[in-house]
Amino acid sequence: MTTPTMGRRERKNARTRQALSEAAAQLFLAKGYDQVSVKEIADAVDVSVPTVFKHVPDGKEALMFDDGVERHASLLAAVHDRPPGQSVMGALREFMSGRGPFVEDPAPELRARTELIMNTPALRDYSRKLWIRCEADLAAAIAAELGRPADDVTARAAARYVLEIPEFAGSRPDPRAALTAVFDLLEHGLPPSVLAAEDDSPSASG
Template identity: 65%
Template sequence: MATTMGRRERKKAQTRQALSDAALRLFSEHGYDGVTVAQIADEADVSIATLFAHVPDGKEALIFDDGAERRVWLVAAVRERPSRQSVLEALRRCMASRGPFTDDLPPELMRKRDLIVSTPALREYSRKLWVASEGALAEAIAAESGRDPSDMTVRALARYVLEIPELAGTEPDPLVAMNAIFDLLESGWPESPVDEPPTR
């Protein structure tokens, strides 16, 4: 039975990968809006029913994983950080090595990253995957700071961090924009710009 299940899971993974590869290829060649679900299914040599069985959320989900891996490395960044490193610094370093914030990616991942950043529907789906990690990240932050996971400030911090890829990812220099947001989160909002005296 274990061998049969293993084979079945491998087959599902192969089909899922074929769909992802086909979608990325077609989106890159024709643009996201110029490609239909039927074309992707045909390119991957599967039926439309099979496509939706593997990816019920539709074509915008085809080039993403389910978000589980994202949750794992976000939580690990918090829990496994060096003893003197703050939670926010750990998350900053973690994000800086991924997605729109690094150019140190294999060509295939760079192509996928650029497609996501330039396509509103894919950016929005990516944002949903980020925000879906809020509960897990809030729990990790709470555990490391001695607070209750339901504390609004913990949940807010987790949400703010998870919104950074969408906010900064399309800026001319995403890494600079990301760092500016983390600087703000670490220091708090100033009463007035630091280089201008307050007005009365």
């Protein structure tokens, strides 16, 4: 299958969007998200404010992210193209471990961007929005892999829980450890409580 070639207008739009994203990232990192206006970003690229909103109708927070297409495609590919013998949750665990706050030993630029996103409520909220947009399709992919109906409630719940992980675990002091803990829970359930184990012990029963 061949990839459609972009026309001149599409190429120009893509270049403008990229320039806006790069300018916004530089300004946000240098001054802080809340201290940067849309006009300042527009001026940095020599375009008008309406042009900025033409490319990012959701507002300046969207400039720190792509349009979500890569995220969506990669997420579904993690489920459908996983190696033989790997569970769906195992594949999603592996996928998430390579994203944002869960990357092990990230490059300085990625670390700075990730910290900016996780420490800025507007950016964290937008990132979560992009993940949640994938919920219906991820649920359908999980259901298909498990041989269940597309509207299966357990598949939908699993998709929702997985897609909440970046926002929930990514803000913890040790994001990778939190990622591991949450996926252990999703794959194996809650461990027996210490009190329950003590109650079932021979000494507890007399």
